[in-house]
Amino acid sequence: MRPARTLAALAAAALSLSACGSGGPSGDGGTTLTITANAISGGKNAATADWTKNWLIPRFEEAQKAQGKIVHVLFQPNGVDDEQYKTKIALDLKSHAGADVIDLDGIWVGEFAQAGYIKPLDQTAGPEAGQWEGWSQIPPAVQSLGVFDGKKYGLPQGTDGRVLFYNKTLFAKAGLPASWQPKSWQEILDAGAALKKAGVPVPLQINAGTAMGEATAMQGALPLLVGTGSEIFSGGKWTGASQAVKDVLGFYRQVYTTGLGDPRLQQEAKGRDKSFQEFADGKIGVLAEGDYFWRSVVEPKAGVAPMPDRDKAVGYALIPSRRPGAGVRGQDFVSMSGGAVRVLNPNSPNAKLAWQLLSFMHSAEATKAGLAGEARITSRTDVNEEVLASDPMLGFVSEKVLPITSYRPGLAVYPQVSVALQEATADIVSGKSVEEAAASYERKLEGLVGGAANIAR
Incomplete structure (x- = not known):
């Protein structure tokens, strides 16, 4: 298939890159999870990197500790051209390695799915993925950003219209x-x-x-x-x-x-x-x-x-x-809209725990914190209703445009x-x-x- 060959070629061209290991047991008996994104403090998408390190990771680790679990989350930053990042992620997944939670441009979802590099959420996370409370807050049209062939592969992040x-x-x-x-x-x-x-x-x-x-x-x-x-x-x-x-x-x-x-x-x-x-x-x-x-x-x-x-x-x-x-x-x-999604690595040895991390990242609390006080459109209606109240135009996009929007096909x-x-x-x-x-x-x-x-x- 053309998309699979394309990603395979990208991966072959990047063999000099080192694939990242997926999370496993840590020295204190806990479990280590990893997140990767094309974001780095002081550089590309710095706000995402700062939120991940300074808010998300401490909050998730605390929440897990309250449940009696020792979980360590590591962030693997990148600050490169989008195609370079895409190549690196393709290599990681092809090698059955890589982070547990991965940021992808929504337009790559179909290509990665056809290559067999990512799998539907109900296969990686199990039935818990379909029961997530957040689905009711994301319009079906916006959900389609992470959908390919009728199956949900990822959770949509911010979008536009x-x-x-x-x-x-x-x-x-x-x-x-x-x-x-x-x-x-x-x-x-x-x-x-x-x-x-x-x-x-x-x-x-x-x-x-x-x-x-x-x-x-x-x-x-x-x-x-x-x-x-x-x-x-x-x-x-x-x-x-x-x-x-x-x-x-x-x-x-x-x-x-x-x-x-x-x-x-x-x-x-x-x-x-x-x-x-x-x-x-x-x-x-x-x-x-x-x-x-x-x-x-x-x-x-x-x-x-x-x-x-x-x-x-x-x-x-x-x-x-x-x-x-x-x-x-x-x-x-x-x-028409664009945007990014987060997916689970199908090779993760801790897929269900990784799903807890992924769903936490897309909770209302985490989504709002990721805005850092800015008025930007998110995938969640409940967050948009709150943070966009003072900007009628962005509120208009959230309320009127997102429910009727469409996305480009995620094919190579x-x-x-x-x-x-x-x-x-x-x-x-x-x-x-x-x-x-x-x-x-x-x-x-x-x-x-x-x-x-x-x-x-």
């Missing part, structure tokens, strides 16, 4: 409502037309092309695709030049050949960054982005493109399906498929027809996924 941001000042100028919620793609286009008529330089910004990279897929093509009721991978097949893909490309064509969007932004190397600044400067009416845009781009004081009046001037709306009820699962509105070939989809949108922006762009996309897809038999149309 995509929405439509809009400039209320420009909307007022165009005679559009301050509380805008389009119910179809046509209503987005209608708003764009009104903004254009009012003299707004760039009415709509829907990421397109290869210069935007994965942002084209996550902020544009994939949300639109799930809005047609289709997904990029479903039922064991990849979506080819189907009517759904043609509908997505048709929407792009309406935006970028009628003056509603700026084709140049999609082709410039720094086009996405430029779109951020243009939105902050009042030159873009509607922009599709993740909640990162609110938290880190237009944040009034420390944002990349700060907007002092953000809270009053910036509105946000759900991404509508092509028409009401046409989205995946019959939804009126859709979104997905990044290449994403590039092919990005290239299809670039074809549209450069003036090619929907049929030409769709046909070119499918030809590339066939070469990536093993032929026409693995493609749905």
Whole structure:
């Protein structure tokens, strides 16, 4: 299988790396468990490393001591490129070694599962995994971040969501409502037309092309695709030049050949960054982005493109399906999310105790402590309701977006498929027809996924 071969190649390329031993008995008669993540104090994801060492480990060891158990937890930090970390974890698991609890990017879950490196939680932890109290606090859509082939492999950590941001000042100028919620793609286009008529330089910004990279897929093509009721991978097949893909490309064509969007932004190397600044400067009416845009781009004081009046001037709306009820699962509105998961090492000699550690890490108390006072979206509804109460936008994502969101397929070939989809949108922006762009996309897809038999149309 392609994913298994890919991970095997990664592991073979990293034989010089040393695999970590799984937890076993300690000198005082207790048991040692290990946690690993791509996080290190003073470096990459430092907050996660600090929380693990300074809060999580002492609290868990104390909780176990109160039950009469001696448990020692060791943290194995990393601070490397994501692909290097992925390679190291693949090598550890292939060698039947590695930490008991492992952080993974959610997009790797399917690949690791197909390679046999990780197993469903009910196989590693037993029936206790299905009885965990936290499942009731994690929306089913968010749970799917750690699901592959209908089986739960891991617990989702923090996540995010995509929405439509809009400039209320420009909307007022165009005679559009301050509380805008389009119910179809046509209503987005209608708003764009009104903004254009009012003299707004760039009415709509829907990421397109290869210069935007994965942002084209996550902020544009994939949300639109799930809005047609289709997904990029479903039922064991990849979506080819189907009517759904043609509908997505048709929407792009309406935006970028009628003056509603700026084709140049999609082709410039720094086009996405430029779109951020243009939105902050009042030159873009509607922009599709993740909640990162609110938290880190237009944040009034420390944002990349700060907007002092953000809270009053910036509105946000759900991404509508092509028409009401046409989205995946019959939804009126859709979104896409990303995030990380934590999994159990199937080779752990203390799998049930490791599950107690993993579930403790995802308890409400631990999840809240991991935020360190910051307002960030977690996978748990009960925590979000408390910590996001003072931030309406992030609360909106937690309450309205997460229950309806979708995730990318966690398969090794997905990044290449994403590039092919990005290239299809670039074809549209450069003036090619929907049929030409769709046909070119499918030809590339066939070469990536093993032929026409693995493609749905």
